[in-house]
Amino acid sequence: MLGRLYMIIPVTFSTRVSSSQWKAYTDPEGLNLQSPSIFISSPASASVGCYKFQLSVFTKDGQQKCAFGKFILLCNPWCNEDAVYIPFEDQREEYVQNDSGLLFMGTAANLVSRPWSFDQYEPGILETCLNVLQASPQHQSNSKVDYLSRNNPVYISRIVSAMINCEDDRGVLKGNWSGNFKEGVTPSMWTGSGEILRQWAQSGFSPVKYGQCWVFAAVMCTVMRVLGIPCRVVTNFNSAHDTNGNLVIEEYYSETGLKLNNSKDSIWNFHLWVECWMTRPDLGSGMDGWQVLDPTPQERSAGVFCCGPAPVKAVRDRRIDLLYDIPFVYAEVNAAVQTIIVSQGRVHSLSKDTERVGSLICTKAVGFPRLQNITGDYKCIKSPTSTLSSRSSTISEDSTIRRASSSKGVLVFLTLKKTPIAGEPIRFTVKVMNKHHVTKMMKVHLNAQAKEYHHTLSNTFWEDHGVIQLAPMEVKVLHQQILPAQYQGMVGENLVNLAVVLVDMASQEHALASKEFNITNPQLTIQIADEDSIVPDKEQMATVAFTNPFSQPVSGVLTVAGAGLIQGKVHFRMLPLHPGKRVERRITFTPSMVGTKMLQASLSLAENNSSIRGFKMFFVNRA
Known part of the structure; x- marks a missing residue:
């Protein structure tokens, strides 16, 4: 019975099951009249849900005895006739x-x-x-x-x-x-x-x-x-x-x-x-x-x-x-x-x-x-590359070239010197090329805004403006940096939108290059004492560690969790940790089942309303 829907299935001695209809049988070879086993098999197309069942036994003199129970039926990706069968x-x-x-x-x-x-x-x-x-x-x-x-x-x-x-x-x-x-x-x-x-x-x-x-x-x-x-x-x-x-x-x-x-x-x-x-x-x-x-x-x-x-x-x-x-x-x-x-x-x-x-x-x-890069499953990639880093740099460079090339002879490129890391200056270069055969006076406007991933932009948190002179066919490289004190409110979930606009003071032509990037937060590290001998129902020890990379002390709450490893969550309050100092916390966990498991930790910082995370994946072996 599924809700008010029901089906009556006679119990047979034939153990041959059908993938297209419900079947119930008992095995005549191993039949124990005191405690018989009844097997129910469902068709591959049965509906998902919580079923009730009623087992009725009729004696020769017409008496009826009933047993009641329930079971939950799910899709079956192991069954090759199920619509969700996945073969590996x-x-x-x-x-x-x-x-x-x-x-x-x-x-x-x-x-x-x-x-x-x-x-x-x-x-x-x-x-x-x-x-x-x-x-x-x-x-x-x-x-x-x-x-x-x-x-x-x-x-x-x-x-x-x-x-x-x-x-x-x-x-x-x-x-x-x-x-x-x-x-x-x-x-x-x-x-x-x-x-x-x-x-x-x-x-x-x-x-x-x-x-x-x-x-x-x-x-x-x-x-x-x-x-x-x-x-x-x-x-x-x-x-x-x-x-x-x-x-x-x-x-x-x-x-x-x-x-x-x-x-x-x-x-x-x-x-x-x-x-x-x-x-x-x-x-x-x-x-x-x-x-x-x-x-x-x-x-x-x-x-x-x-x-x-x-x-x-x-x-x-x-x-x-x-x-x-x-x-x-x-x-x-x-x-x-x-x-x-x-x-x-x-x-x-x-x-x-x-x-x-x-x-x-x-x-x-x-x-x-x-x-796993699955971009090619969604779209035809014109110039497929083997690694993420080369693909990313190709994209950003192509985009910059295309955006800059519309300025009729003055090109501008914006390049990060390295991946921005919390607590370090954001260093970048602005490369300007004058392809004209005449000298150009150019206004240079630099602007950095915090933004959230879903497009919401905040006000400018850093800017710089100036004027440069470019001789005919000259290339100039401007070196810039944004100091940690200038962006420290950005660390966390926010990203940065950085843009440079060049304005030709004579013709009023504009050129633009922009880049959106995130600042890499520090990570928590998790180490497990004896990683190769993790088995179910045996207590294990792990160490969660954090080193403060910021220029000011930080404090907060450390939370450790793991499905099938820890009941609920474990919380530790972290006292102010000075710059460059390290703190460690030991925790115990007991795996409940075999398979790949993950221990994860997050540190919620009180100072800038952000979280620092870490995780450790490992395999729980059979005992």
């Missing part, structure tokens, strides 16, 4: 069984690997994930149709995509990009899905405050893995939100290099969604495989804030005639960027950049704590 064991281990992972953030040139605990084996999480389906408007309005539709992972995934956000229903998470999180938890403070799903269930399905894209994606990944649907979290760097559908994102700058909030379109430095693995009989076999699903509420799909499943193959081939939401996802990875300078009421347009959006699309590699 290491992929099933990664995309279904793994209860921890990495979310990639920051920028394509300076990735941040954020640990996340999916928590699918934690107490109560299975039941809560089933309640995501039960609380949906589709189930509430017509439970019979909902139950019958749950044999289709396409249907299930659309329900979950809508239910992770709460815009149209009693969904799990409330989104907030305002910067004011007083009524809830700052999105960057979450470390796993379990606490969010538990809070949602315990509150009677009131939305948990607050989420942003990586939180929505990670929680959806948990729910899908619990339901047996292979799922992975994907990051799209420089993700376009094309509101008018013209595949062009306009970005505006002032004459002094200030980036302006003039456009309804936007580019997020990174955006996270999920991919789920399934067949698409509704579209044809060519569209089977990974499907994009995005639970972050951005655009409505069939009147509801959800997105997908959009076949990755359809996005790559621009099959915008197919279901679901392919045009929106296509724009997220393919839109062009047009940069415009607004000066004294005049518009100076600088040529389009077709490489920046979707510059890197990646997910966690199977079995290893590193990224």
